[in-house]
Amino acid sequence: MKRVNFSTLMAASALLITGAVQASSEPAKLTQAVDAITASWSSTETNLERHDLLAERPALIWLWAGSGYDKQFNSPRGHQLAVSDVTTILRTGSGEKSASCWTCKGPGSAKLIDELGENGFASRSFAEVGSDMTVSVGCKDCHAEGDYALQLPRPHAQKAMAKIHMPFAEQNKRMQGAQTCGQCHVTYYFQPEQANRVNIPWIFGSSADLIEKYYDTRQFYDWIHPISGAPMVKARHPEFEHWSRSAHAELGVTCITCHMPEQKDANGRAFHDHNVSHTWQNFDGACSGCHDSETQLKQQVANRKQQINQARTEVEALLVKAHAEAGALTEARVSFSEMGAALMDIRHAQWRWDFATSSHGVHAHNPKEGLELLAVAKRQATMARARLEVLLDKYPDAKVVYPDLSSKAAAHKAIGFDEAKAQAQKEAFLAEKVKGKWPSVTSLSQSQSQ
Numbered sequence: 001m002k003r004v005n006f007s008t009l010m011a012a013s014a015l016l017i018t019g020a021v022q023a024s025s026e027p028a029k030l031t032q033a034v035d036a037i038t039a040s041w042s043s044t045e046t047n048l049e050r051h052d053l054l055a056e057r058p059a060l061i062w063l064w065a066g067s068g069y070d071k072q073f074n075s076p077r078g079h080q081l082a083v084s085d086v087t088t089i090l091r092t093g094s095g096e097k098s099a100s101c102w103t104c105k106g107p108g109s110a111k112l113i114d115e116l117g118e119n120g121f122a123s124r125s126f127a128e129v130g131s132d133m134t135v136s137v138g139c140k141d142c143h144a145e146g147d148y149a150l151q152l153p154r155p156h157a158q159k160a161m162a163k164i165h166m167p168f169a170e171q172n173k174r175m176q177g178a179q180t181c182g183q184c185h186v187t188y189y190f191q192p193e194q195a196n197r198v199n200i201p202w203i204f205g206s207s208a209d210l211i212e213k214y215y216d217t218r219q220f221y222d223w224i225h226p227i228s229g230a231p232m233v234k235a236r237h238p239e240f241e242h243w244s245r246s247a248h249a250e251l252g253v254t255c256i257t258c259h260m261p262e263q264k265d266a267n268g269r270a271f272h273d274h275n276v277s278h279t280w281q282n283f284d285g286a287c288s289g290c291h292d293s294e295t296q297l298k299q300q301v302a303n304r305k306q307q308i309n310q311a312r313t314e315v316e317a318l319l320v321k322a323h324a325e326a327g328a329l330t331e332a333r334v335s336f337s338e339m340g341a342a343l344m345d346i347r348h349a350q351w352r353w354d355f356a357t358s359s360h361g362v363h364a365h366n367p368k369e370g371l372e373l374l375a376v377a378k379r380q381a382t383m384a385r386a387r388l389e390v391l392l393d394k395y396p397d398a399k400v401v402y403p404d405l406s407s408k409a410a411a412h413k414a415i416g417f418d419e420a421k422a423q424a425q426k427e428a429f430l431a432e433k434v435k436g437k438w439p440s441v442t443s444l445s446q447s448q449s450q
Helices: 006-014 027-046 059-063 079-088 107-116 118-123 155-163 173-182 208-217 239-244 255-259 280-287 294-331 336-357 367-394 408-415 419-434
Strands: 189-191 197-199 262-264 270-272
Touching (some): 027 079, 027 270, 059 294, 059 408, 079 419, 107 118, 118 197, 173 239, 173 255, 208 336, 280 294, 294 336, 336 367
Antiparallel strands (some): 189 197, 262 270
């Protein structure tokens, strides 16, 4: 590890687009800088790599049964594909879901929220506003119209940053840059009492424990697990939360530092690469100020990822069995009052597991927190099974059948989900409502939108 040059690091981290493209008396050069930024943003449509995470880990289907995530769950792709991906994924069905599903997919959502209000927007259906999503994650999601000033256009994000006493307007450019990413790369839920508008649950704080406290205090659940009957809550990509408590955050290293490194245009003007992508290709510009060896750093991150994968696999195995055991007791008509403690253990264990693993880069962003969450989740899942074992002894008529999760198809069969039928319904929706009518989806090639 190199000795950190803090002045250099801070200067590099603070070089956001508001400072990287300086005001110029030469409009041609300024236009070229903007052209370079636009070209890098446009190139995200080539970031087509995607992994079927349910096929890689079929146990996810059982754990998320009834949530929507059990239907289809893929690794994220380039910003230019956000509108297409949310349109075509099975989770959004045939357009009947809330328009809130669009909230972070492009500037069209922020515009409509401004026009209709948060509740007015959320009360619309997904299909009703699809044609307004003309751009997929574009300039106005992060920058004020007409200049390069950073902005936080989504009300849920503005309120969230105020909850943790970090209002956007009072932050330096470095933190404002992180917050523009954090308005979407963050966990959230839909508020049922507010027309299902997006809310970030940071009333008590942004850690897994404090978010759990918020959910438990208001007795909120995202869904009731159809097998165990447990009232579940879903973590959704809490990258900002993990990063905010990391060593990188302490050093002022932000999302922009690693994922949008500084580049030079044809005139030598500095700008930040807007092809937001994996950071390894940016080692020389983003990492070498602190890390000597790319090979050594890659191995270190790979080791951490392996540790997290091993820990999560252990937790998933416990939770799979706990849901099955609770389901057997439910089938035997054991009362909720007797099962309540075990079901809450399942809820809490799966919440921590999900908070650790639904952030796709926790092994790089904050592996320490990820492993700590999984260790607690393992203890809670073990406690749930211990409580369930006592009840299974008490009610011998409850017969546990553990699911076959050897493949995605087997797991879908175990929860009674017909993927082919759901895909046919989706294709009918796309043919009738979307293709040729929703510009941001129609403009993509068939290979890009699959």
